[in-house]
Amino acid sequence: MQYLAPIIDCEIGIFTNIGTAHDEGFLSQEEKIIEKLALFKGAKVLIYQKDQSALSKIIEDKVHCSLFSWSSTRPEADLYITDIDLSQQKQSSITALFDGRHIDIEFPFSDPAAIENAIHCWACLLLLQQDHEWIKKRMRQLDSVAMRLELKAGINNCQLINDSYNSDLTSLSIALNFLDQQDRQQKRSVILSDILQSGQASKNLYREVADLLLQKDIHRLIGIGENIPIIQPYL
Numbered sequence: 001m002q003y004l005a006p007i008i009d010c011e012i013g014i015f016t017n018i019g020t021a022h023d024e025g026f027l028s029q030e031e032k033i034i035e036k037l038a039l040f041k042g043a044k045v046l047i048y049q050k051d052q053s054a055l056s057k058i059i060e061d062k063v064h065c066s067l068f069s070w071s072s073t074r075p076e077a078d079l080y081i082t083d084i085d086l087s088q089q090k091q092s093s094i095t096a097l098f099d100g101r102h103i104d105i106e107f108p109f110s111d112p113a114a115i116e117n118a119i120h121c122w123a124c125l126l127l128l129q130q131d132h133e134w135i136k137k138r139m140r141q142l143d144s145v146a147m148r149l150e151l152k153a154g155i156n157n158c159q160l161i162n163d164s165y166n167s168d169l170t171s172l173s174i175a176l177n178f179l180d181q182q183d184r185q186q187k188r189s190v191i192l193s194d195i196l197q198s199g200q201a202s203k204n205l206y207r208e209v210a211d212l213l214l215q216k217d218i219h220r221l222i223g224i225g226e227n228i229p230i231i232q233p234y235l
Contacts, residue, residue, distance in 0.1 A: 001038035012127070013040035014120050015048040018055045019170035023199030033058050040065075047123050049116070050077045070096075070123045079123050086110050094119070098126055105136050111149045111178050113171075118142065149178050159183070167195055169208060176216045187219040194225030202230050210234035 018033055026032040033055055040046055043065050050056045050071035059067065071077035072084070078098070085093040092115050095104045107118045118139065125135045144150065148165040159182060163175040172192070179188060190213060198205050210231050213221060223229065 001035055002041070005039050005041045008039065009042060010040065011044045012124060013043040013046045014124060015040070015046060015055065015059065016117065016120055017049065018052060019168055024197040026199065029054060030058060034062065037063060045127065047120060047127065049120070050074045068123060068127050070119055079119075079126060081119065084115065094122075103132055105139055107139060108142055109144050110181075111174065113148065113174050114144060117145075149175060151182075157186075159186070167193065168198065169195070169205075169212075172209065173212055176212055176218075180216055188217065189220040189222065190218050191222045191224070192228065193223075194227045202227050206231040207234050 015036070018029065018036070023029070023032065026035070037059070040063070045066045045068055046059065046063055047068045047070075048055065048059050050069040051073050056069070068079075069077040070079035070081065072081040074080070075097070080097040081094060082097055082102075083093075083095045085095075088110075090108065090110055092107045092110050093104065094107065094115075095102065097103075105122060107115060109115070109118075122135065122139070126132075145165060148163060150162040152160045152162065154160045161175060161179055161182075163171065163178075165171070172195075176190075192209070195205060195209070200208075206228065211234075213235065221231070221235065223231065
């Protein structure tokens with residue numbers, strides 16, 4: 001990150017989240033967070049999610065620029081999310097408290113990863129003091145990220161969820177939760193490749209993967225890779 005930081009040279013940084021991706025090579029999650037924070041050296045403001053307690057603590061202890069936080073559990077955050085309404089299919093309605101007033105917004109998607117990313121963007125626009133009616137109008141025009149929970153119609157009345165954007169336990173869990181929101185009458189298949197750079201022993205990793213698949217009542221697993229056959233005893 002120290003080599004990328006002067007190339008990016010940002011004034012506003014957004015630390016989106018910290019998951020299990022790229023854990024390999026780091027002694028701890030704290031070490032990985034500190035390494036990623038080096039990307040924002042020289043930034044004037046850092047935006048982050050206060051709900052991620054480990055990330056939040058390190059940022060608040062070690063980052064010396066101005067901070068802008070958002071949270072759905074901690075009212076002291078700059079942007080406090082008070083409600084997320086997912087009652088409308090493929091849409092979410094968010095209400096929040098900001099600068100002493102109640103505001104609301106709609107996003108054209110309902111999966112947790114997309115909502116989290118959109119709230120980061122919302123926080124940045126509020127920080128930049130953009131007109132909120134303009135923000136609401138533009139947010140409604142957002143498109144989902146390609147390969148991130150794309151729901152497509154397949155042959156023989158099948159539905160296909162393409163989530164090949166990333167591969168780690170967190171992403172798999174989000175994808176399976178999204179799958180759980182679909183038609184529960186259909187049989188469910190998962191096509192999964194080896195999960196790399198997890199930093200976990202393979203047996204422990206695939207035992208966790210198996211637990212996730214069993215929890216979501218997956219009918220069939222199609223595994224691709226050298227390591228994924230390790231999962232067989234756990235299914």
